Amino acid sequence: MSLNFYQQPHRRYNILTGEWILVSPHRTKRPWQGKVEKINTTKMPSYDETCYLCPGNTRANGETNSAYTSTYAFQNDFAALIENTGNTELNKGLLTAKTEDGLCKVVCFSPDHSLTLPQMSVDAIYQVINLWQEEYKTLGQLNNINHVQIFENKGSVMGCSNPHPHGQIWAQQTIPDEVVKKDKHQLAYWQRNSNSLLADYLAQELETKERIISENTHFVALVPFWAVWPYETMIITKRHVQHIGLLNDDEKEAFASILKKLTTKYDNLFETSFPYSAGIHQSPTNGEENKHWHFHMSFYPPLLRSATVKKFMVGYEMFAGPQRDISAEQAAESLRNLPDKHYLDR
Numbered sequence: 403m404s405l406n407f408y409q410q411p412h413r414r415y416n417i418l419t420g421e422w423i424l425v426s427p428h429r430t431k432r433p434w435q436g437k438v439e440k441i442n443t444t445k446m447p448s449y450d451e452t453c454y455l456c457p458g459n460t461r462a463n464g465e466t467n468s469a470y471t472s473t474y475a476f477q478n479d480f481a482a483l484i485e486n487t488g489n490t491e492l493n494k495g496l497l498t499a500k501t502e503d504g505l506c507k508v509v510c511f512s513p514d515h516s517l518t519l520p521q522m523s524v525d526a527i528y529q530v531i532n533l534w535q536e537e538y539k540t541l542g543q544l545n546n547i548n549h550v551q552i553f554e555n556k557g558s559v560m561g562c563s564n565p566h567p568h569g570q571i572w573a574q575q576t577i578p579d580e581v582v583k584k585d586k587h588q589l590a591y592w593q594r595n596s597n598s599l600l601a602d603y604l605a606q607e608l609e610t611k612e613r614i615i616s617e618n619t620h621f622v623a624l625v626p627f628w629a630v631w632p633y634e635t636m637i638i639t640k641r642h643v644q645h646i647g648l649l650n651d652d653e654k655e656a657f658a659s660i661l662k663k664l665t666t667k668y669d670n671l672f673e674t675s676f677p678y679s680a681g682i683h684q685s686p687t688n689g690e691e692n693k694h695w696h697f698h699m700s701f702y703p704p705l706l707r708s709a710t711v712k713k714f715m716v717g718y719e720m721f722a723g724p725q726r727d728i729s730a731e732q733a734a735e736s737l738r739n740l741p742d743k744h745y746l747d748r
């Protein structure tokens with residue numbers, strides 16, 4: 403008897419982190435009388451004089467943004483990490499702590515306050531990717547920076563503090579735990595098979611296409627087999643590249659195109675500006691070859707059944723382990739079948 407993904411509760415293995423997730427596909431039928439999120443339907447202006455991120459405006463700490471016309475990066479005025487913070491540690495019985503060096507940047511995607519990635523042109527998204535590439539290279543070369551985390555929190559439900567299209571970059575001395583897990587599993591696979599774990603995974607996914615959402619010459623967007631968030635997705639390079647610094651012009655254009663497609667499908671799903679936290683995982687900048695690393699970008703969106711009902715990672719998820727309701731295959735099918743044209747442009 404084969405496992406029925408749509409009816410039987412089961413566990414799935416995450417090959418990148420070594421963690422298991424519980425899948426309960428029958429559970430979306432339960433009634434919902436819990437929290438309903440507010441949808442922000444206010445139309446944004448292209449320029450907002452009170453916005454800290456708009457071109458030419460003064461930020462909260464008194465500094466002025468340049469009159470930028472494409473993308474713009476600046477050092478975070480309220481950074482979680484700072485440079486040259488000293489080199490001290492505490493080791494007292496069972497208590498251990500150590501100073502952490504680093505720096506944080508804010509990346510404005512566009513001068514237009516009203517836009518989000520799916521509403522930007524492929525050319526404009528290409529400029530964002532160019533900036534991510536430059537920042538990864540520059541920050542990664544700094545002394546004492548061994549990891550560069552590029553990410554975007556989109557929507558107030560994901561803790562985004564400002565609607566102006568932007569993301570963040572945190573660069574730091576140590577390699578954070580999520581990245582250490584992925585490093586360990588990719589390395590073990592590389593040592594056993596002399597091949598990239600994600601390249602082999604992608605080849606298997608492309609055989610059945612069950613979880614594929616979109617594909618172009620250089621990239622694939624899919625719902626990973628082990629996805630935790632209801633509409634979690636991943637964009638993977640077809641070529642085995644370790645980091646964004648290695649993407650050529652054609653690949654950057656294809657990356658921009660698939661980013662636009664995926665985020666447009668997200669907005670089309672519930673006809674709302676779809677919230678998520680997205681981040682790039684790539685090789686650490688620790689001076690090692692890191693051949694085993696395979697560049698990918700993950701999207702963790704919280705919405706479950708409508709623009710207003712989100713998935714809560716509480717209870718079992720907090721105390722035992724991750725769990726999801728709809729199956730990865732159902733999520734992929736819904737996203738795949740959505741139009742590539744944004745609902746606001748139709």
Ligand code: H2U
Pocket residue numbers: 454460461462463477478479480481508555561562563564569570
């Ligand atoms: P989030 O929307 O993901 O919170 O990112 C916005 C960042 O912008 C946040 O980290 C920074 C905040 O510290 N910021 C400045 O650096 N200067 C400002 O004037 C406002 C916000």
